Amino acid sequence: KAGVTxxxxxxxxxxxxxxxxxxxxxxxxxxxxxxxxxPGQGLQFLFEYFSETQRNKGNFPGRFSGRQFSNSxxxxxxxxxxxxxxxxxxxxxxxxxxxxPGELFFGEGSRLTVL
Amino acid sequence: SQQGEEDPQALSIQEGENATMNxxxxxxxxxxxxxxxxxxxxxxxxxxxRSNEREKHSGRLRVTLDTSKKSSSLLITASRAADTASYFxxxxxxxxxxxxxxxxxxxxxxxxx
Numbered sequence: 475k476a477g478v479t480x481x482x483x484x485x486x487x488x489x490x491x492x493x494x495x496x497x498x499x500x501x502x503x504x505x506x507x508x509x510x511x512x513p514g515q516g517l518q519f520l521f522e523y524f525s526e527t528q529r530n531k532g533n534f535p536g537r538f539s540g541r542q543f544s545n546s547x548x549x550x551x552x553x554x555x556x557x558x559x560x561x562x563x564x565x566x567x568x569x570x571x572x573x574x575p576g577e578l579f580f581g582e583g584s585r586l587t588v589l
Numbered sequence: 590s591q592q593g594e595e596d597p598q599a600l601s602i603q604e605g606e607n608a609t610m611n612x613x614x615x616x617x618x619x620x621x622x623x624x625x626x627x628x629x630x631x632x633x634x635x636x637x638x639r640s641n642e643r644e645k646h647s648g649r650l651r652v653t654l655d656t657s658k659k660s661s662s663l664l665i666t667a668s669r670a671a672d673t674a675s676y677f678x679x680x681x682x683x684x685x686x687x688x689x690x691x692x693x694x695x696x697x698x699x700x701x702x
Contacts, residue, residue: 507688519691562629564632578690
């Protein structure tokens with residue numbers, strides 16, 4: 475069974491640009507979550523999608539957005555990039571259900587550097 | 590905001606020794622999970638313990654949960670150099686259907702051969 479695939483793995487952008495990151499979950503998983511990891515703030519929840527609907531959103535500005543497609547693949551977009559957006563962006567998939575997220579399966583992440 | 594506070598922040602031990610990491614959290618939970626992260630890589634799920642469980646084992650891992658103290662510990666026995674990684678606890682804040690986990694700041698474990 476293929477794991478969670480994130481693309482691209484590394485990217486460099488300049489301030490003011492926008493970026494789109496992609497995540498393909500494990501086959502059969504309907505829940506996709508996104509996390510931002512930085513040395514200062516640690517792992518912070520961005521948002522979670524289940525069956526194309528955003529179920530929860532973290533405390534991030536509106537520049538951060540996401541979506542999920544009918545095949546459960548997900549994308550997140552960051553517009554008007556700032557230096558502080560430099561981070562490892564992690565996608566995780568799970569079966570999702572009624573009783574909490576359960577075990578999350580993470581991809582290797584997309585490392586974004588903003589210059 | 591960080592739900593979990595982990596202690597210690599860093600731990601260095603010799604191969605064969607045991608490693609204990611602690612996690613405290615703030616709200617009620619449905620379950621608590623532990624994850625491992627090798628440098629710059631994705632997280633790998635280690636173990637999940639439900640709020641009505643007090644102890645759980647998986648191979649060389651032993652997790653305890655004390656909901657009255659809102660704390661958990663992860664014990665790795667007979668550590669190996671390959672156990673060198675960062676370890677994170679994560680909770681669900683008691684919400685039954687959010688898909689959201691709150692992670693602690695993590696403990697960096699170094700196992701010297």
